[in-house]
Structure formats: C-alpha cells, structure tokens
Amino acid sequence: xxxxxxxxxxxxxxxxxxxxxxxxxxxxxxxxxxxxxxxxxxxxxxxxxxxxxxxxxxxxxxxxxxxxxxxxxxxxxxxxxxxxxxxxxxxxxxxxxxxxxxxxxxxxxxxxxxxxxxxxxxxxxxxxxxxxxxxxxxxxxxxxxxxxxxxxxxxxxxxxxxxxxxxxxxxxxxxxxxxxxxxxxxxxxxxxxxxxxxxxxxxxxxxxxxxxxxxxxxxxxxxxxxxxxxxxxxxxxxxxxxxxxxxxxxxxxxxxxxxxxxxxxxxxxxxxxxxxxxxxxxxxxxxxxxxxxxxxxxxxxxxxxxxxxxxxxxxxxxxxxxxxxxxxxxxxxxxxxx
Amino acid sequence: xxxxxxxxxxxxxxxxxxxxxxxxxxxxxxxxxxxxxxxxxxxxxxxxxxxxxxxxxxxxxxxxxxxxxxxxxxxxxxxxxxxxxxxxxxxxxxxxxxxxxxxxxxxxxxxxxxxxxxxxxxxxxxxxxxxxxxxxxxxxxxxxxxxxxxxxxxxxxxxxxxxxxxxxxxxxxxxxxxxxxxxxxxxxxxxxxxxxxxxxxxxxxxxxxxxxxxxxxxxxxxxxxxxxxxxxxxxxxxxxxxxxxxxxxxxxxxxxxxxxxxxxxxxxxxxxxxxxxxxxxxxxxxxxxxxxxxxxxxxxxxxxxxxxxxxxxxxxxxxxxxxxxxxxxxxxxxxxxx
Numbered sequence: 160x161x162x163x164x165x166x167x168x169x170x171x172x173x174x175x176x177x178x179x180x181x182x183x184x185x186x187x188x189x190x191x192x193x194x195x196x197x198x199x200x201x202x203x204x205x206x207x208x209x210x211x212x213x214x215x216x217x218x219x220x221x222x223x224x225x226x227x228x229x230x231x232x233x234x235x236x237x238x239x240x241x242x243x244x245x246x247x248x249x250x251x252x253x254x255x256x257x258x259x260x261x262x263x264x265x266x267x268x269x270x271x272x273x274x275x276x277x278x279x280x281x282x283x284x285x286x287x288x289x290x291x292x293x294x295x296x297x298x299x300x301x302x303x304x305x306x307x308x309x310x311x312x313x314x315x316x317x318x319x320x321x322x323x324x325x326x327x328x329x330x331x332x333x334x335x336x337x338x339x340x341x342x343x344x345x346x347x348x349x350x351x352x353x354x355x356x357x358x359x360x361x362x363x364x365x366x367x368x369x370x371x372x373x374x375x376x377x378x379x380x381x382x383x384x385x386x387x388x389x390x391x392x393x394x395x396x397x398x399x400x401x402x403x404x405x406x407x408x409x410x411x412x413x414x415x416x417x418x419x420x421x422x423x424x425x426x427x428x429x430x431x432x433x434x435x436x437x438x439x440x441x442x443x444x445x446x447x448x449x450x451x452x453x454x455x456x457x458x459x460x461x462x463x464x465x466x467x468x469x470x471x472x473x474x475x476x477x478x479x480x481x482x483x484x485x486x487x488x489x490x491x492x493x494x495x496x497x
Numbered sequence: 498x499x500x501x502x503x504x505x506x507x508x509x510x511x512x513x514x515x516x517x518x519x520x521x522x523x524x525x526x527x528x529x530x531x532x533x534x535x536x537x538x539x540x541x542x543x544x545x546x547x548x549x550x551x552x553x554x555x556x557x558x559x560x561x562x563x564x565x566x567x568x569x570x571x572x573x574x575x576x577x578x579x580x581x582x583x584x585x586x587x588x589x590x591x592x593x594x595x596x597x598x599x600x601x602x603x604x605x606x607x608x609x610x611x612x613x614x615x616x617x618x619x620x621x622x623x624x625x626x627x628x629x630x631x632x633x634x635x636x637x638x639x640x641x642x643x644x645x646x647x648x649x650x651x652x653x654x655x656x657x658x659x660x661x662x663x664x665x666x667x668x669x670x671x672x673x674x675x676x677x678x679x680x681x682x683x684x685x686x687x688x689x690x691x692x693x694x695x696x697x698x699x700x701x702x703x704x705x706x707x708x709x710x711x712x713x714x715x716x717x718x719x720x721x722x723x724x725x726x727x728x729x730x731x732x733x734x735x736x737x738x739x740x741x742x743x744x745x746x747x748x749x750x751x752x753x754x755x756x757x758x759x760x761x762x763x764x765x766x767x768x769x770x771x772x773x774x775x776x777x778x779x780x781x782x783x784x785x786x787x788x789x790x791x792x793x794x795x796x797x798x799x800x801x802x803x804x805x806x807x808x809x810x811x812x813x814x815x816x817x818x819x820x821x822x823x824x825x826x827x828x829x830x831x832x833x834x835x
Binding site for chain 1 (some may be wrong): 556568570574606621631632633644647648679681684686688689690692711712713714715716717725727728729731732733734735736737738739740742743744747748751752754757758760761762765767768769771772776
C-alpha cells in the first residue's frame, strides 16, 4: 500500500528551496511513497525544475495561494486563511487523500488548524507535541508535551502518558513502554500540586508507570516516555538546545586556540565528526502532534533539507505503522471507563 | 575585617572527609577568613588530625550531635533536630558569630531551617535558590528559583527578579543588571497565566526587564538574571546536568572506539582537558538561598572537595560584598510602596 504525505511547502524559515528538495529526496528513497506538495504553484514548480524529476509520477502539486507567517496569531490563521498551504495540507489528511501532513510553519497555527480540521481522538481533551530524544544508553525516549499545553491539569498529564505509551508501542513495538513523570525529585511527595495529583492517578492506573524522574533522567534513558506540561517540556527542550550549542562552541574554541591545538583538531577530526553526527539534533527533527484523528508532524522552523527530510520520514513511519488506528484502539477502554 | 563561615560538616553524601579538607583549603587561601566546623566533634577532629593544621587558630569546631538525613522531611528536621549540624550552622549566622553558613545537606531542610531561624527580608514572602551558570559569551547568568518554590504566583516571580537583580549588582558590581523571564516564546502573549501576569508586572516596574527568553537564551547569556518558578528552574538545571553527562559520555566513547581514535585522543588530550576544565560544573557549585536575613549557601549533595570549596568561596564572596545589607537597602522602596 502506497503512503501519501502532504507537505506544507511554504512553512518554516526557508520555504520551497528546502521543503521541495527534501520531499524529492524522500520520494526517491521510498518507492512506496507519494508526496503532495502544497503551496504557491509557481514557487514549487521553480524548485521542481531545478531538481531531477525521475519520480515525477509520485510527486503532485496542490496550489494554495496563502501562507501563514511564523509570528501570526493562531486564531487569525485559523479564521482568516482557509487557503493557506498549512490548512490545505491538513485538509488532505482529513479527506483521506494523504496519510499524513508535515509542516515547518507556525506551531500554534498548526495545532489550532489540526485540532479544528481533524478533531481530537475520543477521550483526549488536548493534543500534545511529542518528540524523540536520544539517551546515553544509545536508545531513545519520547517526551510530551513540548509546548502545546501550558496550563495543564493532572488529567491532561495522564492523557499525555496514555498517548505517549500508545505511540511508543506502535513505533518501537514495545508491549508495555515505561512512563515517567518529570518532577523535581523522585519521591512521590515532591512536585507542584498538578504533578502530585497526576502521580497518584498514574499510580492507580494500568500504564507501566515507573514514578517520577528528575530532568537528568530524560537523557539517562530511564523511561520510554517522559510526561510533563507543555511549559516545562518546552523549557527543558530549549535549554538542551542552548547548552548543546554552548558546549559545541567551547569545544571549537579550544581546538582553534593556537597552531598546536589546530593540529590536534586535524588529527582528531574523524572522531569529532563522528561525535558531531551522533549528537546532530537534525536527526531528531519532527515532532508529532499526537491525540488527533490524523497524523501531523511539525518540523523545526529553521530546518535545512536534511532535517526536513527527517520530519517527512517520521510522518511516513507513523503512517506505515498505522499509529492513529492503534492509538484509537488503546483509547477505547479509557474512553469507556471515563 | 575577618569573615567567619559556619560549615555544616555532616551534610551531603560524603560528610567530614570532604567538608573538612575543603574548609581547610579555603582557610589556607584566605588569610582574612575563619571557619567554624559544625558537627560531631570526634569525626571532625579525626579529619583535622589527618590534615596539616597550620591555620589552626582560624579553625574552630562546634559540636552538634545530630545530623539530618538527605531524605528526611523538612518539617521533621525543623521540629525534631534542634541540635543538628545544619541547624547549629544557621544559628551561628543568626547570632552573628558567623557571616554565612554553608551546607551540602538536604535542600528542603536547609530552606525550612534557614527561613525559621533567620526569617525573610522585608517585602519577601519566600526565599529562592539562585545559582550562577556559565554562558557562551564567557560571562555568567544568575538563575532563580531553582527548586525552593514549586507553586508560584506572579508576585513571587517579581520578587525573584528583585532579589536576583540586587544579588548581581552586589556581586558583579553592575548598576542595572538585565532581568529576563523564562518563557516558551519571546512574545509577551506567550506563556502560562502566571508568567503572563508576571511579565506585565515586570514591564510596569523599574527593574531593567528585557522581556521573555526561551530556554536556549539561558546559555546564550541574553540576560544577567533569569527568573522562573522553582519547578521549571529545577527541571531546566537538572536537564542541563543530564545532557552534559550524555555528551561527555558520547565524546569519550568516540575517542575510545579503536586504536586510531585512541591515538587521536592522546594528541588531543591537552585540548580535551582544557575543554573539560572549562565546562566543569563543579566550578559553579554553591547555590545561594536568597531573600533571608543572612547568607546561606547550599552545595550539591555529591560535591567533592573541589566543588565544596567553591561553595564556601561563594559564601565568602557574598559576605565580603555585604550582600544582605545591599539587598535590604534595595528592598526598602519596594517594601514602602507595597
């Protein structure tokens, strides 16, 4: 069965010069995949002409006249831009013409449009943003929410735990993924009121809840799923970005200090390159908007071709693993008992 | 004028074998400093005997029979352990026998005891934990709260901003340190309710408020002071620890991969060592409990001799700069107008 991905070509800092080549690379690599390139036809066509079009049969363009700016208010984008590339891409998922949508555009607008067009799954009040992070054990951990929900109640954290669990079990083929609550101490008496109550609910539930972890537990790979409210998750993720940049910058400075250290850099080059590849955050680009009746993947706005391709791959993988049907099935008992 | 630091020798994961040598190193380095070593006399004396006691005149022992466990409840520690090393160290500050207290013990207990014994400064509802972090510019930033207050209102964040500002102006000799609010976007409409209200209050106030920063702004050195609630701050700090450990581990693994990479490690050794020194988190050990009528510095529980010495140095620096009097003066107008 061929998988079709709708791509918002206008979103992100770079637009068609990045999104179109990334989409073509993706299509070349997967003979069972199609792409629907959504956006201003002339701009997309200009990029297509520049590229080899061996896979032309699997690449289609859908014209959409409007674009949503990165700083536009989600409400205005939702009400005022019914022919935006983002909106059209999400509607292609709703109509069944595409199995998933990918956008590097305005996160708030993508969340608002996706929620309005696709609706949430039964039992889910609010979709969440989930991303994959590397861990020191060589594995990965799924963390949510990363910024969609900034004022959460305990029941929302429990829903995030459920969504994260189903996503990991679908994508990583784990029976009972472990779930941890991000907190400021491991003891159950620790944390703010929301987290304490969520901890009690999770303890009483039937997920594989392993308890609280502190921030350093994320990268220690202590748990398959890490749950937190969107404010905390976003700060933790962005702090990670800032620290990684600083450490990279310090490492470069030390190797550039004088002729001797520059010589050392030359000798160590293959090792430093391997290290850089390993910690390249672009490999983890592509955050899923989970809890919707359809697959929507958000790319980092500043994504380059390599990074944007990763976001498309993520959407493809989720479509192949039929994650929406799997999550829906897992949600049924919860919905029934609620 | 000689500065006297009271040291809780029993606190932390290591106790006297770390705290006592660190205190002696500190005293050797500062001819104008004295230490009061608080704890079980026999255990402290055993360490003193092992060390050279050239500075014996400036080292005194205060016996305290009790110790507070790392997992003890702060309430129980406050009520039940009036002769604990931590309590006695803080009381030495209250009585004026010491200018500051340092402890690597239970954070919650240290906060509860300090608040009960020393009281908060006028206009301050809740003390906060503040720590210094390195930035990519080569400077530092002061971040608070790091875990003392997990359910904050907007007014508390404003108090943190005020305390951070006064601390930085006293220690770094800056006239109007910049203050930023940690948020999930730079626009003023971003964030949860508490942060939005705090942002409005800070915009209306007379601190040098530069607006919101995201998590990556912390290490970019965008601001002298970064303000957040204790839950968010603690998660951000611990996430930093976890990521730094993971990156260090990956770097070591890449250099240990095969004989060639091991050779590269040998050549690059001086550079890697310089990098390691530069990012050594132990250099930043010592978080201040700010907002109290006395100086109390909390060391990381797992601090080694080098790290614990840094926490003592921090307390010393604050005492030398008379930060409590400076903060009190800065709080007067705020207290009067409130």
